Amino acid sequence: MSAAVELRGVSKVYGSGPTEVHALREVDLTVRTGELVAVMGPSGSGKSTLLTIAGTLEEPTAGDVVIAGQEVARRSRNDRARLRRQTIGYVFQNYNLLAGLTAVENVALPLELDGVRVKAARAAAMDVLDRLGLAERATRYPDELSGGESQRVAIARAVVGDRQVLLADEPTGALDSLSGEAVMRMLRQAGHDGVATVMVTHDAQMASWADRVVFLRDGRAVDQTAPGPGPESLLTPGANA
């Protein structure tokens, strides 16, 4: 499997002098196509920083970021923006769905913003919703969806257009455990469809769905659990425990 996301010796320093904060220190991380990696660690250990740098939203102070084989720092600002739009999807704890749009309209929006015609964008959005078992929710508005359904629509929106990288910040944080499991099942399904996912979580139960868990402490990746036996056996949580 090829690497979808690579961080090579990535460091991030905020501020300078006495206010300097080393948010990341020489972090190496490779996430392969279809792989689900959980990132855990105490508050302030650098988890969100890792996600924003992997998502090309911020630049590292040192080191390289390679997304889908493209070295980000070597790309022009425009190329980077295109890479971000077309390759990377984001999922947040609070879903961030637009209240005035139906589920399918929310999912189609990134494609429409990227210049895809409305009809084609809606068709692609329906296809993703269908693949993820949400077809019957397509015409509902966010306030007609449960928290779990909203988060699954947010995941559909993040992978529409065959984006290869999914970055999720506490995607199950606001959900009860059943809804959280449905979301994790969907992230695994996205992996089967070839999406590489990096997920920040505080929840060990949710992390048990991952192929690997990376622990951050004071900006260093201090431990990585061994890869599990393979994604097939991970469709049920704890299968690799």
Ligand SMILES: Nc1ncnc2c1ncn2[C@@H]1O[C@H](COP(=O)(O)OP(=O)(O)OP(=O)(O)O)[C@@H](O)[C@H]1O
């Ligand atoms: N824009 C910024 N300016 C200055 N310092 C920052 C900035 N962003 C993060 N930091 C600092 O970098 C360190 C890592 O922060 P980060 O948000 O990545 O941690 P985290 O592990 O995601 O924490 P939490 O679990 O609380 O969200 C912290 O000390 C934080 O205060």
